[in-house]
Amino acid sequence: MSASNVGNDTTNDLVTAVGRLAETTPERVVIRYHYRSMSYRDLAAAIELMVPVTRSQQMDDRAAVVAAIFAGMPALSAERNPATVASVVDGTFARVLSDLSDLDAGTTGPARGVAMRTSEIDLRGIASRLSDA
Numbered sequence: 001m002s003a004s005n006v007g008n009d010t011t012n013d014l015v016t017a018v019g020r021l022a023e024t025t026p027e028r029v030v031i032r033y034h035y036r037s038m039s040y041r042d043l044a045a046a047i048e049l050m051v052p053v054t055r056s057q058q059m060d061d062r063a064a065v066v067a068a069i070f071a072g073m074p075a076l077s078a079e080r081n082p083a084t085v086a087s088v089v090d091g092t093f094a095r096v097l098s099d100l101s102d103l104d105a106g107t108t109g110p111a112r113g114v115a116m117r118t119s120e121i122d123l124r125g126i127a128s129r130l131s132d133a
Contacts, residue, residue, distance in 0.1 A: 014065055017096050018040060018043055018047055018065065020086070022044035022049070025103075027039050027040075030043050031069060031072065031088065031091075032042070033076055034075055040099075043068055047064050050063075050064040050065075065092075066089055073088070076104075083087040
């Protein structure tokens with residue numbers, strides 16, 4: 001994932017971070033849900049597929065990350081507890097920022113913060129807009 005594929009919006013920091021981590025630690029697990037896990041390589045590949053779709057729906061790139069999580073963890077979309085879904089998504093965002101901070105430790109300082117919390121409404125809105133695409 002190259003920087004040229006990413007716009008200037010601060011929400012793209014998450015996409016850029018996943019791309020950097022996929023380049024340096026491709027096999028590192030970023031998401032675990034039930035018995036399935038997803039590496040940075042897999043998440044980055046899924047994001048690359050989702051970015052054009054979410055942008056065509058006038059959504060920011062954070063929505064592409066959420067859509068990529070659902071694509072990589074199909075059982076998550078069947079989860080009945082919205083708090084569990086939000087926890088997995090928010091945990092993924094937090095893991096990305098933590099891993100990026102670890103990667104940058106000693107060289108560039110802490111990673112810039114981006115609003116990373118999602119709500120049930122956010123997740124439902126993203127899902128409904130993508131299902132219509």
